[in-house]
Amino acid sequence: xxxxxxxxxxxxxxxxxxxxxxxxxxxxxxxxxxxxxxxxxxxxxxxxxxxxxxxxxxxxxxxxxxxxxxxxxxxxxxxxxxxxxxxxxxxxxxxxxxxxxxxxxxxxxxxxxxxxxxxxxxxxxxxxxxxxxxxxxxxxxxxxxxxxxxxxxxxxxxxxxxxxxxxxxxxxxxxxxxxxxxxxxxxxxxxxxxxxxxxxxxxxxxxxxxxxxxxxxxxxxxxxxxxxxxxxxxxxxxxxxxxxxxxxxxxxxxxxxxxxxxxxxxxxxxxxxxxxxxxxxxxxxxxxxxxxxxxxxxxxxxxxxxxxxxxxxxxxxxxxxxxxxxxxx
Amino acid sequence: xxxxxxxxxxxxxxxxxxxxxxxxxxxxxxxxxxxxxxxxxxxxxxxxxxxxxxxxxxxxxxxxxxxxxxxxxxxxxxxxxxxxxxxxxxxxxxxxxxxxxxxxxxxxxxxxxxxxxxxxxxxxxxxxxxxxxxxxxxxxxxxxxxxxxxxxxxxxxxxxxxxxxxxxxxxxxxxxxxxxxxxxxxxxxxxxxxxxxxxxxxxxxxxxxxxxxxxxxxxxxxxxxxxxxxxxxxxxxxxxxxxxxxxxxxxxxxxxxxxxxxxxxxxxxxxxxxxxxxxxxxxxxxxxxxxxxxxxxxxxxxxxxxxxxxxxxxxxxxxxxxxxxxxxxxxxxxxxxxxxxxxxxxxxxxxxxxxxxxxxxxxxxxxxxxxxxxxxxxxxxxxxxxxxxxxxxxxxxxxxxxxxxxxxxxxxxxxxxxxxxxxxxxxxxxxxxxxxxxxxxxxxxxxxxxxxxxxxxxxxxxxxxxxxxxxxxxxxxxxxxxxxxxxxxxxxxxxxxxxxxxxxxxxxxxxxxxxxxxxxxxxxxxxxxxxxxxxxxxxxxxxxxxxxxxxxxxxxxxxxxxxxxxxxxxxxxxxxxxxxxxxxxxxxxxxxxxxxxxxxxxxxxxxxxxxxxxxxxxxxxxxxxxxxxxxxxxxxxxxx
Numbered sequence: 001x002x003x004x005x006x007x008x009x010x011x012x013x014x015x016x017x018x019x020x021x022x023x024x025x026x027x028x029x030x031x032x033x034x035x036x037x038x039x040x041x042x043x044x045x046x047x048x049x050x051x052x053x054x055x056x057x058x059x060x061x062x063x064x065x066x067x068x069x070x071x072x073x074x075x076x077x078x079x080x081x082x083x084x085x086x087x088x089x090x091x092x093x094x095x096x097x098x099x100x101x102x103x104x105x106x107x108x109x110x111x112x113x114x115x116x117x118x119x120x121x122x123x124x125x126x127x128x129x130x131x132x133x134x135x136x137x138x139x140x141x142x143x144x145x146x147x148x149x150x151x152x153x154x155x156x157x158x159x160x161x162x163x164x165x166x167x168x169x170x171x172x173x174x175x176x177x178x179x180x181x182x183x184x185x186x187x188x189x190x191x192x193x194x195x196x197x198x199x200x201x202x203x204x205x206x207x208x209x210x211x212x213x214x215x216x217x218x219x220x221x222x223x224x225x226x227x228x229x230x231x232x233x234x235x236x237x238x239x240x241x242x243x244x245x246x247x248x249x250x251x252x253x254x255x256x257x258x259x260x261x262x263x264x265x266x267x268x269x270x271x272x273x274x275x276x277x278x279x280x281x282x283x284x285x286x287x288x289x290x291x292x293x294x295x296x297x298x299x300x301x302x303x304x305x306x307x308x309x310x311x312x313x314x315x316x317x318x319x320x321x322x323x324x325x326x327x328x329x
Numbered sequence: 330x331x332x333x334x335x336x337x338x339x340x341x342x343x344x345x346x347x348x349x350x351x352x353x354x355x356x357x358x359x360x361x362x363x364x365x366x367x368x369x370x371x372x373x374x375x376x377x378x379x380x381x382x383x384x385x386x387x388x389x390x391x392x393x394x395x396x397x398x399x400x401x402x403x404x405x406x407x408x409x410x411x412x413x414x415x416x417x418x419x420x421x422x423x424x425x426x427x428x429x430x431x432x433x434x435x436x437x438x439x440x441x442x443x444x445x446x447x448x449x450x451x452x453x454x455x456x457x458x459x460x461x462x463x464x465x466x467x468x469x470x471x472x473x474x475x476x477x478x479x480x481x482x483x484x485x486x487x488x489x490x491x492x493x494x495x496x497x498x499x500x501x502x503x504x505x506x507x508x509x510x511x512x513x514x515x516x517x518x519x520x521x522x523x524x525x526x527x528x529x530x531x532x533x534x535x536x537x538x539x540x541x542x543x544x545x546x547x548x549x550x551x552x553x554x555x556x557x558x559x560x561x562x563x564x565x566x567x568x569x570x571x572x573x574x575x576x577x578x579x580x581x582x583x584x585x586x587x588x589x590x591x592x593x594x595x596x597x598x599x600x601x602x603x604x605x606x607x608x609x610x611x612x613x614x615x616x617x618x619x620x621x622x623x624x625x626x627x628x629x630x631x632x633x634x635x636x637x638x639x640x641x642x643x644x645x646x647x648x649x650x651x652x653x654x655x656x657x658x659x660x661x662x663x664x665x666x667x668x669x670x671x672x673x674x675x676x677x678x679x680x681x682x683x684x685x686x687x688x689x690x691x692x693x694x695x696x697x698x699x700x701x702x703x704x705x706x707x708x709x710x711x712x713x714x715x716x717x718x719x720x721x722x723x724x725x726x727x728x729x730x731x732x733x734x735x736x737x738x739x740x741x742x743x744x745x746x747x748x749x750x751x752x753x754x755x756x757x758x759x760x761x762x763x764x765x766x767x768x769x770x771x772x773x774x775x776x777x778x779x780x781x782x783x784x785x786x787x788x789x790x791x792x793x794x795x796x797x798x799x800x801x802x803x804x805x806x807x808x809x810x811x812x813x814x815x816x817x818x819x820x821x822x823x824x825x826x827x828x829x830x831x832x833x834x835x836x837x838x839x840x841x842x843x844x845x846x847x848x849x850x851x852x853x854x855x856x857x858x859x860x861x862x863x864x865x866x867x868x869x870x871x872x873x874x875x876x877x878x879x880x881x882x883x884x885x886x887x888x889x890x891x892x893x894x895x896x897x898x899x900x901x902x903x904x905x906x907x908x909x910x911x912x913x914x915x916x917x918x919x920x921x922x923x924x925x926x927x928x929x930x931x932x933x934x935x936x937x938x939x940x941x942x943x944x945x946x947x948x949x950x951x952x953x954x955x956x957x958x959x960x961x962x963x964x965x966x967x968x969x
Contacts, residue, residue: 039459046463143692155344158595162587164539166546167580170566174573185569224731231687232746232797233719242745246736265454269543273566284547287461295462302455 021318029311036303040296041085045078047292089300095293099286104297107282112301114187115278119267121194122201123260130206131252134213135240141214142221153214160207165266169200169273186275197274201266205259212255216248223247250317257313261306345596351589359406370399382574389575391564400561401578408557408586411472411550412538416530418476419537423483424526428491453478453540461549471550475540479533486529490522528597535590542583558582627863627936628945632664636805636837637686641699644681644690653909656681657861660936663805668831668838670848670869672884673858674906679841682858683809686839687724688713704804720750723798723836725808725827729790733782739793740778746800758800765796768833769826788819795826803834809841824851845884849873857881860907860917863936866945877944877951880918885956916949924950 052068053060069075072095073084088094094104141150163171176196177185184193220226221244229243271280279298286294363370374394381389388397457474464470544550545559553560558579565575631638644656656678663669671679685696686703688711701709706717713719726732734742743765744758753761759778766774769792782790791811798806808827812820828851831838842848848855849869857865857880865878876882904921907913915932919925928949936947 043459043462145692158591159588162535162539162591163584164543164587166543167562167583170562170569170576170580174569174576178570178573224726224728225734227689227691228724228726228732228794228797229734230689231719231724232749233713233716234745234749238745238749242737242741243734247734261452265452268454268458269547272547283458284549287458288466288548290462290465292462295458299455299459299462306452306455 018318022315025311025314025318029307032307033304036300036307037086037089038082040300040303041082043296043299044292089297094297097286097291097294099289099291100294104294107294108279108297108301111278111282114276115267115271115280118194118197118201118271118276118278119260119263122198122205122267123256123263125198126202126205126209126259126263127252127256129202130209131213131245133206134210134252135217135244135248137210137214138217138221139240142218154211157207157211161204161211163204164269165200165204166269166273168203169197169270172196172200173273187277193274197270197276200270200273201263205263205266209252209255209259213248213252216251217244220244220247253313253317257310260309260313264302264306342596342599344592345600348589348592348596351585352593355405355409355586355589358402359409362402363406366396366399366402369396370403371395379568379572381572387574388578389572391575397561397565397575397578400556401558401582404557404561404579405582405586407551407555408538408542408559408582411468411541411557412534415472415475415479415537415541416533418473419479419533420483420526420530422477423480423485424487426480427484427487454543457540457544457549461544466549466552468551468555471541471544475537475544479537482533483526483529486526487522490525494522528594531597532591532594535587535594538590539583539587542579558586627658627660627947628938629660629662630938630942632662632667634665635662635702636665636667636704637663637839638700638702639686639698640701641697642682642685642701643697644678644685645695645697647693648910650910655861655909656685659858659861659863661856661863661866663837663839665804666831666835666837667854668828668840668852669854669856670840670842670852671856671858672842672845672848674843676860676906676909677858678861678909679843679858680809683724683807683839683841686807687718687722689724716750719746720801721804723795723801723803723806725791725794725798725806725811727810728814729782729787729794730814732794733790735782737781738778739780739782739785742782743778743793743797743800746797750801761800762796765799766793768799768830769793769796771796787815788822791815791819791823792826795823795830799830799834803836805837805839806831807839807841810843811840812847813843820847827851845872845881846888857884860912861909862917862947863945864918864947866936868943871944873955875952875954875956877939877946877953878918878948879922879924879950879952882952882956883921916947924952926950 052065052072052074056065056068066075073081076084092105094108096102097104097107100107137149137153140146141153160168173185173196176182183195184190185196187193225247226239226243229239234243267278268280268283270276271278272284275281279302283295283298283302285291286298372395374390377386377390377394379390379392380386380394383389386396386398388401390396391400453475456478457471460474460477461467461470464473541550542557542559542562545557546563548563551557551560553564562576562579562583565572565579569576629640639662640660641658642656642660643654643658645652645654655676659678659682661669671682673679681690681694684690685698686701688696688708690696696711698709701707704717704721706713706715708718733739740759740762743762744753744755747753747758747761748755751758751761762778763774766777771777771789771792777785777789777793782793785793795806795811806827811827812823815823824847827838827840830836838852840848840852845855845857849872852869855865855867855869855872856863857867857876857878859880865876865881867876867881872881872885876885907917907920913919913930915928915930916922916925916934919929922929926949932949934947934949936945938945939951
């Protein structure tokens with residue numbers, strides 16, 4: 001099969017390497033999205049026992065269970081159910097949460113912005129600080145200078161990278177919320193409530209990523225083209241930001257992308273530390289309470305977000321560093 | 330055996346030792362804690378509900394009066410056991426999955442790799458929640474989910490390792506001998522990749538422990554009445570205002586366990602990677618070795634209207650065995666518009682000489698000079714207050730595939746010089762860039778500005794590199810082996826271009842090359858370097874009538890015919906250049922020289938001007954007359 005399509009594709013890829021790369025990545029994401037839909041649909045059918053029976057309780061009459069099944073469309077053949085399910089997802093009809101007694105779409109509309117803001121702010125903070133810290137550490141310790149500083153840097157970052165977000169969250173709550181009483185320890189409207197959760201989410205990742213940024217930067221600083229840049233006697237700002245930064249950004253962004261999808265998991269944990277009214281607390285509550293419609297919808301949403309983020313990272317890298325598209329061919 | 334050696338190496342670092350001791354302590358605790366404190370942890374005491382820390386209960390008590398310190402200690406067992414189970418599930422799925430390609434062949438290998446890549450990108454926690462829905466929240470779902478989630482990492486690792494082992498000679502031999510794939514896998518591949526996989530297991534236990542605590546913390550892992558650290562933390566969290574020490578126990582336990590397993594894994598990995606190649610870091614700051622190599626009796630006649638004057642230039646590098654000096658007190662000058670070549674074998678110090686002029690010697694190298702003047706400005710202290718190097722000295726480097734920035738367009742790399750040093754606006758700088766690209770005879774200059782270096786050929790890139798140098802107002806072009814990475818026809822074009830540019834702009838040129846034929850073709854004067862010193866300084870026009878130094882004569886005799894491959898470096902001079910860390914006391918060339926006497930071996934000959942006042946040579950037995958063809962044959966037989 002590959003050999004049949006190969007000649008045509010090579011011709012296209014030769015002429016438009018970037019376009020071919022984009023198409024390949026988008027195609028891959030569509031396949032994964034379909035897989036996610038099938039899995040999340042299958043999830044309800046894989047639940048042991050009868051979810052409708054579980055919802056209505058053991059004493060509900062059989063007729064009520066049948067009626068509820070018909071209402072949910074569970075008496076339809078499986079392909080029909082899947083079609084209905086996908087249609088429901090596309091039209092925003094996601095069923096009703098059995099615990100909150102609200103349409104799932106409403107629950108999500110209310111909670112998604114809270115989670116997105118939290119994760120988004122944390123991501124920006126992580127990228128900015130880890131690139132800055134990592135580059136500064138690299139410039140300070142290049143060619144084996146400041147070996148004491150290097151040891152301090154790797155030990156400190158190693159320590160913070162190991163502490164899980166939720167433990168860090170608890171520690172921050174205790175130190176800055178309870179003892180010092182500087183910041184709110186749980187969700188409330190306003191900027192101050194974001195400080196501790198964002199810190200809990202970002203400190204570990206900053207530590208992990210800035211270590212990688214340092215090593216990548218050291219690599220770049222030793223490259224021949226940096227010698228050329230130095231031979232031009234450019235100001236330090238241009239030498240580091242224009243000549244070094246783009247060359248270490250590819251690998252940093254790749255890892256940052258992985259980290260961002262990991263951040264979705266971490267957000268779930270941190271939201272639960274800070275009683276944050278986001279998707280993370282909702283999904284955990286819904287799983288524990290066997291609120292399947294809500295759990296299913298949030299799973300699809302979070303899964304799709306991960307896939308879209310990965311695609312976006314690939315595309316950005318393709319634009320920043322055209323070699324990465326070439327390398328794939 | 331190998332494993333024990335590894336642990337011993339890991340133990341030598343303090344962090345490795347600490348991590349190992351902690352891990353052992355945790356294992357001991359996991360075994361004995363439930364036996365010793367099991368009862369205390371389970372005993373409810375209605376008189377001491379939800380208490381804070383006290384002598385009897387250092388971390389306080391929970392909602393039915395059970396001692397929290399005892400519970401934290403007892404929870405070690407369940408926390409650890411679940412983490413180990415998770416890793417067993419992960420390795421149990423991942424390792425066979427990764428080894429599968431070795432069994433099945435190429436096509437399925439690619440498929441498995443694609444699947445693992447995709448699975449790696451999916452967060453473990455979401456998978457755990459997904460399985461929690463299907464299996465119900467509890468430790469089974471948590472262990473299975475985290476196990477599955479960690480499987481891709483094991484699969485990827487196994488796959489990479491197996492692929493490298495499978496490509497090795499002994500596995501190829503096993504295939505030739507007709508061993509089945511299965512036998513190859515179990516006999517040859519798995520034993521050889523066991524060590525890195527075991528290392529990874531250690532780190533994975535740490536991660537699993539943290540992730541499981543997280544799930545229990547969320548209420549998706551261990552369910553009451555069972556308890557692990559995560560579960561204990563959850564039940565203490567809502568009391569953090571009143572009894573913060575209640576949350577302290579599980580927090581500290583999680584952090585210590587995580588750090589210990591990660592630290593041990595890292596220490597083991599470091600030990601396994603450094604066991605074979607242990608490199609000592611270079612000793613720093615010993616400059617005492619400087620002095621004895623500087624007795625400058627060398628003579629220098631400074632050119633009229635000099636662009637560059639160098640006296641006593643020395644470059645030193647600290648190494649583990651003391652300081653070495655690849656450039657040893659050389660003196661030369663370059664006149665206005667003059668083209669000078671430095672010729673020498675690799676290791677002669679010629680490239681470092683070029684780099685030191687532009688103050689680009691890499692750390693920890695140190696540059697010293699009695700006199701280093703460029704355009705009348707003193708650069709000997711390593712500074713360049715007026716910025717003459719940036720504007721008036723152009724550097725052309727050897728390997729254009731690495732010397733141009735791969736992430737920046739050609740236009741940026743050209744115009745920034747004019748923007749920074751000439752104060753030109755972007756549009757003006759780009760106009761000048763187009764102009765310079767035209768000067769270096771590059772076709773379609775406007776289009777080239779928008780291209781990236783990888784879109785150009787090697788010869789085109791070298792033209793760009795030269796154009797970069799021309800963006801300022803260069804008075805000296807330093808070209809370090811500008812044609813070595815190019816093929817022969819392009820070499821000629823680039824050399825011609827450099828010459829034309831010199832003629833057009835009046836800039837002087839310092840060409841660094843190992844090819845004396847190129848040097849004579851291109852330059853007015855030739856400096857021959859050997860073991861960090863200039864041994865001869867001669868006009869190119871006089872070279873063929875007779876250089877004085879035996880080394881120069883050997884180089885000339887070794888010049889290949891038209892059809893010989895020029896990439897082969899001076900293959901026909903007998904012997905090897907000396908090790909810069911171990912130079913002979915006298916003339917460095919003496920061991921390879923047919924004319925060497927005891928004087929040569931004892932006293933270093935100074936570089937002295939001859940009576941013509943333009944020719945310098947450092948030799949006790951200067952030769953005369955034109956070079957006999959294949960004089961090197963005689964050299965070889967006598968050195969023999």
